[in-house]
Amino acid sequence: xxxxxxxxxGSLGIVLFLITFGPFVIFYLTFYILCFVGGGLVVTLLFGxxxxxxxxxxxxxxxxxxxxxxxxKCLEEMKREARTIKIDRRLTGANIIDExxxxxxxxxxxxxxxxxxxxxxDDESFxxxxxxxxxxxxxxxxxxxxxxxxxPYFTTRIVDDFGTHLRVFRKxxxxxxxxxxxxxxxxxxxxxxxxxxxxxMEKEVCRDLVCTSPKDxxxxxxxxxxxxxxxxxxxxxxxxxxxRYFVREILARGIxxxxxxxxxxxxxxxxxxxxxxxxxxxxxxxxxxxxxxSDNIGELELNxxxxxxxxxxxx
Numbered sequence: 001x002x003x004x005x006x007x008x009x010g011s012l013g014i015v016l017f018l019i020t021f022g023p024f025v026i027f028y029l030t031f032y033i034l035c036f037v038g039g040g041l042v043v044t045l046l047f048g049x050x051x052x053x054x055x056x057x058x059x060x061x062x063x064x065x066x067x068x069x070x071x072x073k074c075l076e077e078m079k080r081e082a083r084t085i086k087i088d089r090r091l092t093g094a095n096i097i098d099e100x101x102x103x104x105x106x107x108x109x110x111x112x113x114x115x116x117x118x119x120x121x122d123d124e125s126f127x128x129x130x131x132x133x134x135x136x137x138x139x140x141x142x143x144x145x146x147x148x149x150x151x152p153y154f155t156t157r158i159v160d161d162f163g164t165h166l167r168v169f170r171k172x173x174x175x176x177x178x179x180x181x182x183x184x185x186x187x188x189x190x191x192x193x194x195x196x197x198x199x200x201m202e203k204e205v206c207r208d209l210v211c212t213s214p215k216d217x218x219x220x221x222x223x224x225x226x227x228x229x230x231x232x233x234x235x236x237x238x239x240x241x242x243x244r245y246f247v248r249e250i251l252a253r254g255i256x257x258x259x260x261x262x263x264x265x266x267x268x269x270x271x272x273x274x275x276x277x278x279x280x281x282x283x284x285x286x287x288x289x290x291x292x293x294s295d296n297i298g299e300l301e302l303n304x305x306x307x308x309x310x311x312x313x314x315x
Contacts, residue, residue, distance in 0.1 A: 091135060092142040105134050108254040113246070133237055133247050140232040164201070171197045217260075221252040 018025065091098045109127060117127065172194040179189070195208040209216040225248045230238055238244055262268055 088135075091138045101138060104255060105131060108134075108250045112250055112254050130243065130246055130250075133233065133243060134250070136234070136237070137229060137232040137247070141228070144232075168194060168197050168201055171201075218252065218257065221256050222248055225251040225256070 089098060089102055091101050109131060113127065113130065172190060175193050175197070176190050191212065195206055195211075198208075199206045210220045211217070226244075228251075229244055229248060233244070233247075
């Protein structure tokens with residue numbers, strides 16, 4: 001009887017609840033409960049986030065030193081008045097040498113840096129820094145060159161190297177002449193034979209790739225400039241890879257490579273020889289002395305041709 005009364009009163013309460021609030025009251029009640037719980041979670045998260053940020057800000061100001069942001073600092077530096085960089089144009093101490101060197105530096109920067117740099121920026125500080133680095137390297141080179149005893153080098157080593165080069169060339173010519181009896185030799189055969197003889201005479205040295213391949217020649221000049229920069233530049237400038245690569249390329253491709261190409265140009269050599277002997281006495285007696293000192297018919301014929309050409313050009 002007790003259980004029946006409970007179920008009866010319960011059923012009556014449900015029926016009266018549905019009649020009073022409608023049949024969809026269950027869905028509304030569920031929705032209200034979910035909104036209450038969700039709102040409570042959102043308020044709790046926002047309250048916790050706000051308190052956490054305040055606490056972290058207090059900890060930052062109390063335990064860590066204040067740090068300046070990067071962008072405002074850069075803007076502040078850019079707004080400052082550009083400092084003037086003073087460059088001393090003295091390199092070796094001799095004006096007759098310093099002025100041509102300054103022109104070489106200026107032309108190198110113009111041809112290899114300025115034409116693309118001015119499309120990016122008008123700031124001159126980068127160009128001035130490169131120029132200063134080049135001048136520091138030249139100053140160090142000039143200073144150390146004055147401390148070297150050049151007399152043994154010019155009187156012994158360079159003479160021996162030149163004599164070895166002539167011996168290798170004459171031996172290569174001799175081999176080519178022996179081959180000409182069977183097969184006609186070409187200029188390429190002479191080059192190949194020259195370096196073969198060089199390996200035979202100097203054992204461990206062969207410069208064929210450096211002398212015949214433009215790519216290997218540029219690589220050798222880059223390595224040479226890298227060593228020179230290591231010896232001449234201050235440690236701070238040498239550790240700056242971007243600046244070092246710029247200076248290396250300017251020295252290798254802008255100065256050394258054109259200089260080598262010019263010195264190896266036959267027309268330039270002939271003009272230089274003419275300039276050197278313009279004030280000398282190229283007469284019959286000089287030609288007769290050449291004939292007396294030479295016993296090679298081929299060399300005499302070549303000397304006769306050169307002598308006649310020089311006389312024609314000078315006159």
